[in-house]
Amino acid sequence: MPELPEVETTCRGIRPYLNRTIVTDWIVRDPRLRWPVAKELDFLPTQSILDVQRRAKYILIHFNSGTALVHLGMSGSLRITDPDTQWKKHDHIALTLSNGRQLRYHDPRRFGCWLWAGKQPLEHPLLHSLGPEPIGEDFTTDYLYQRCRQRKTPIKTLIMDASTVVGVGNIYASESLFLARIHPQREAGSISRQRIDKLKNTIQQVLEYSITQGGTTLRDFVREDGSPGYFKQQLRVYGRENEPCLRCESSIQRIILGQRSTFFCPRCQS
């Protein structure tokens, strides 16, 4: 499931192939994504690609006339291929480039999107009210502590809310809370500033380390060259229900929180 490290890995992977190329062809085999693929993208051929950036889990591809917003949803991936590579069942979109390569968008569950955001992409409705990047100077202990004040919501729900901080999905939320030794159901407003400081640091460490591993591959995620990410081997609680805690050997528990599976150690996390 693409979370921030997977999107960052994808961005870094495709950027060298896209920057300073010209779009020679734009192919949409199936426009039915979360929202229909934007019709403005039909004008991409002959345009130059200026840069590829990431904001939250959105990939921003900057062309001369504006920016495309690409989201991988839950099962999306982008690969660099040769144009004559056999299409796979859920390859929905392709962007052919002047360097002879092709960018392929694959998304079995079709929860992703390809939208047009014009010349001021950060003002697009999907981007303008997002919280700070977790790996960036705006995500401070004071900020996170203030966001928690008076909030009765479980801390896991709060850190997964993109208006608080972007990029922390279900996997990394469980992992960060384990490392910070905070119970996922703990009321956000009841946590001390010291533990919030610890949590802010563990969120950053987990995400940064996962990026060095190329992200986490559970099922679908592949890098731009088709290879998996290796952070799965580093997961301490996610997906380990009834397995021993790596710290105290208690049985890892799974609960449902905000409709999502949540893993934690009942002894280490209070």
Next chain:
DNA sequence: AAAACTACCTGAGTGC
């Protein structure tokens, strides 16, 4: 304002 919940989608896995 905040919290809780829904919808969107397909493949994998399970039980009969």
Next chain:
DNA sequence: TGCACTCAGGTAGTTT
């Protein structure tokens, strides 16, 4: 082998 069913999850949008 096949059918019916559940589960997984990012996040915008709706309801309480």
